[in-house]
Amino acid sequence: MQVAASPLVSCRGVTYMYSRGAAPAVVDVTMDVLRGDSICLTGPSGSGKSTLLAILGGVVQPSEGSVRWWATGERPSRDTATDVHGCDASWVMQTANLLPRAHALENAALEAIIRGIPPSRALARSAAVLDELGLGAFYRTPARKLSGGQAQRVAVARSIVASAPLILADEPTGQLDSVSTARVVSALLATVPAGATVVMASHDPAVAERCSRVLTMVDGTIRDDR
Numbered sequence: 001m002q003v004a005a006s007p008l009v010s011c012r013g014v015t016y017m018y019s020r021g022a023a024p025a026v027v028d029v030t031m032d033v034l035r036g037d038s039i040c041l042t043g044p045s046g047s048g049k050s051t052l053l054a055i056l057g058g059v060v061q062p063s064e065g066s067v068r069w070w071a072t073g074e075r076p077s078r079d080t081a082t083d084v085h086g087c088d089a090s091w092v093m094q095t096a097n098l099l100p101r102a103h104a105l106e107n108a109a110l111e112a113i114i115r116g117i118p119p120s121r122a123l124a125r126s127a128a129v130l131d132e133l134g135l136g137a138f139y140r141t142p143a144r145k146l147s148g149g150q151a152q153r154v155a156v157a158r159s160i161v162a163s164a165p166l167i168l169a170d171e172p173t174g175q176l177d178s179v180s181t182a183r184v185v186s187a188l189l190a191t192v193p194a195g196a197t198v199v200m201a202s203h204d205p206a207v208a209e210r211c212s213r214v215l216t217m218v219d220g221t222i223r224d225d226r
Ligand SMILES: Nc1ncnc2c1ncn2[C@@H]1O[C@H](COP(=O)(O)OP(=O)(O)OP(=O)(O)O)[C@@H](O)[C@H]1O
Pocket: 018, 019, 024, 025, 043, 044, 045, 046, 047, 048, 049, 050, 051, 052, 201
């Protein structure tokens, strides 16, 4: 018997307006992020991908509709888990947001250390993930001396090492060539068998084709879910 995957985040009729009277950025979206999903949000610029990510992460409250998060490890039933506010997500933002004076290895380990992973373990794991992402020569380079694409990969490493149940990544390969893009996508997707769920926004068909689900957004709505 096949057991249905359980939801991690559920959106019901979610609409979001940045300001009163403005056209909504997200319009009447109903969807579940299921545990173990690897989702690519795709669609034209301005279609609402970043806004939907912010809603999924609990960073913004919908103007209409509801969002529910289920606590990690909890199996939802009809009545459970509606009191969990926001999600235990790790973010890869469009800008890397690294500490400029800290070197790549420290930046990659930082979120994991804040989350309680022992520093020695976090640093060892950071080194391994930076290697996977082609940054083995840059462990000791201060973040301010990294290129945009190198900094973006360190930000991806930081999220992977953090081992959060949900990774929300906004254009994580936006500044990368095809080789680095493939490495980043492989490293992000490798977290899924280890128990994570990944949602990323991307314009790149090469990213979309490797995800288990592709949600295509048009004018704030989900036009296609496959
Ligand atoms: N901070 C903001 N204030 C007002 N309007 C905003 C803001 N951020 C986004 N918008 C508007 O909301 C809509 C959706 O934007 P969003 O950034 O979610 O799109 P996107 O699909 O992520 O685009 P891109 O591919 O360019 O990153 C757009 O019309 C945009 O102009």
